Amino acid sequence: EIVLTQSPGTLSLSPGERATLSCRASQSVSSSSLAWYQQKPGQAPRVLIYGASSRATGIPDRFSGSGSGTDFTLTISRLEPEDFAVYYCQQYGTSPWTFGQGTKVEIK
Amino acid sequence: QVQLQESGPGLVKPSETLSLTCSVSGYSISSGYYWGWIRQPPGKGLEWIGNIFHSGSTYYNPSLKSRVSISVDTSKNQFSLRLSSVTAADTAVYYCARGVVFWGQGTLVTVSS
Numbered sequence: 001e002i003v004l005t006q007s008p009g010t011l012s013l014s015p016g017e018r019a020t021l022s023c024r025a026s027q028s029v030s031s032s033s034l035a036w037y038q039q040k041p042g043q044a045p046r047v048l049i050y051g052a053s054s055r056a057t058g059i060p061d062r063f064s065g066s067g068s069g070t071d072f073t074l075t076i077s078r079l080e081p082e083d084f085a086v087y088y089c090q091q092y093g094t095s096p097w098t099f100g101q102g103t104k105v106e107i108k
Numbered sequence: 109q110v111q112l113q114e115s116g117p118g119l120v121k122p123s124e125t126l127s128l129t130c131s132v133s134g135y136s137i138s139s140g141y142y143w144g145w146i147r148q149p150p151g152k153g154l155e156w157i158g159n160i161f162h163s164g165s166t167y168y169n170p171s172l173k174s175r176v177s178i179s180v181d182t183s184k185n186q187f188s189l190r191l192s193s194v195t196a197a198d199t200a201v202y203y204c205a206r207g208v209v210f211w212g213q214g215t216l217v218t219v220s221s
């Protein structure tokens with residue numbers, strides 16, 4: 001199975017700052033089948049990015065995804081107060097589909 | 109707009125079988141896509157349980173494969189999860205999803221006597 005390792009575990013930033021989240025795969029992710037989710041307490045995960053770089057419907061353009069192969073990045077260009085949450089990556093190109101362990105973006 | 113809604117018992121006894129149903133609206137299951145289940149133990153990360161393709165092909169997490177079954181009822185536009193021989197470690201919020209984009213709101217299942 002493909003193991004996804006997210007870093008850092010926690011990111012402490014201020015509103016307005018840029019956030020860079022990493023997701024590294026133990027083997028190449030097929031067809032860039034990599035998604036990023038945001039999850040807030042008590043809520044279901046919400047997809048932000050799929051196909052490594054395609055923004056889901058309704059997602060602000062401050063969120064962007066990049067990468068291929070084994071290294072992927074989610075960038076939030078300028079953090080808004082509502083962006084402080086936990087972020088997960090997921091690969092869905094090879095069964096079993098797998099998730100990273102999450103990165104918490106907290107207010108500094 | 110595609111919508112998914114989980115339903116089923118919120119409390120299951122140890123050693124029994126957990127059964128959940130996902131009702132889909134806004135899209136016909138038989139038209140395509142993978143339909144799957146994901147779970148999240150309290151305070152922990154996400155775990156993929158498995159998928160079923162509209163054709164009926166199934167794919168399961170190897171760690172759960174011996175206990176899990178996913179099926180589709182196209183007449184009701186629903187798909188279901190069965191997880192047998194549950195223990196407290198199976199306590200989690202269970203989500204159903206279409207592919208990676210559309211998710212249900214989740215339902216908490218507690219395993220306890």
